[in-house]
Amino acid sequence: MNKSILFAMLSILILTSCSKIATLENTPRLPSEAEEAIAYFEKKYDVKIDPNQDWNSTVSGQVKIPKNKAIEVERVSEAEAYTMCFEDHPQTADYDMNDIVLRTTRLSEDKIQLSIIACGAHDALVLGGIQGTEEKSFNGKEVHELFGYQYGQKVFINTEKNTAYKEPVTEIVTVEKNLRMDDFLKSIYIENRTTGQTIKMPQKGEAPHAIIVPTSFRYPLEKKSITDAYPDLLTWAVNMNKNKFWYLYWIDELVYPDKFSDQ
Numbered sequence: 001m002n003k004s005i006l007f008a009m010l011s012i013l014i015l016t017s018c019s020k021i022a023t024l025e026n027t028p029r030l031p032s033e034a035e036e037a038i039a040y041f042e043k044k045y046d047v048k049i050d051p052n053q054d055w056n057s058t059v060s061g062q063v064k065i066p067k068n069k070a071i072e073v074e075r076v077s078e079a080e081a082y083t084m085c086f087e088d089h090p091q092t093a094d095y096d097m098n099d100i101v102l103r104t105t106r107l108s109e110d111k112i113q114l115s116i117i118a119c120g121a122h123d124a125l126v127l128g129g130i131q132g133t134e135e136k137s138f139n140g141k142e143v144h145e146l147f148g149y150q151y152g153q154k155v156f157i158n159t160e161k162n163t164a165y166k167e168p169v170t171e172i173v174t175v176e177k178n179l180r181m182d183d184f185l186k187s188i189y190i191e192n193r194t195t196g197q198t199i200k201m202p203q204k205g206e207a208p209h210a211i212i213v214p215t216s217f218r219y220p221l222e223k224k225s226i227t228d229a230y231p232d233l234l235t236w237a238v239n240m241n242k243n244k245f246w247y248l249y250w251i252d253e254l255v256y257p258d259k260f261s262d263q
């Protein structure tokens with residue numbers, strides 16, 4: 001399939017499904033339909049194990065997933081963490097989606113913790129569109145400089161396994177009460193000052209160069225395509241009833257380790 005068509009499809013599906021998908025903290029892997037497995041839910045979720053039944057149980061803790069049963073989970077509370085990933089070169093994209101990686105968690109109804117956790121790019125990248133009152137004014141700042149580098153040093157930050165881990169750059173943002181975390185993230189964009197391009201969440205039908213995932217997402221390693229790192233992404237793009245939890249099935253060698261969950 002042509003890559004641009006595929007990513008156009010992905011953009012629609014990602015936008016329409018994000019608000020419904022649960023995050024499954026501390027769930028190492030959901031089982032495929034042929035496996036029996038145990039899933040762990042830290043918070044309460046409405047769970048449908050048998051597709052023929054109604055939504056009938058709100059669970060937390062340990063859930064046994066029977067053999068040959070799919071599982072669907074509806075979010076009943078905001079996800080613990082969201083990850084937003086940007087691709088900085090839309091025209092020549094390698095789709096590693098790690099050129100800037102943001103992570104948010106909610107501290108209270110009007111306070112969001114915003115962290116820049118990776119920057120897998122050499123271009124000068126500037127953040128914009130952060131709503132609310134920022135503690136450290138990330139808006140308008142170059143991301144390598146926020147990490148203490150000078151632009152031009154040509155470093156990749158937290159996208160390669162063989163280089164030292166840099167602690168995220170973090171601030172607290174005061175927002176409108178109960179502003180949804182995914183709505184907070186959707187307005188954030190990056191300006192690539194090297195190419196002059198702005199990269200935003202895609203409009204319907206546009207190829208996505210920014211995605212939001214409602215979990216502590218293991219983004220791809222440097223120069224590894226997200227479609228290789230997450231093989232289920234392609235199946236889900238073609239039929240969104242399949243592999244809804246594509247982001248929970250990754251190829252270990254192709255993703256950066258999750259530094260935030262106890263997994």
Ligand SMILES: [Ca+2]
Nearest residue numbers: 096098099120
């Ligand atoms: Ca990259």
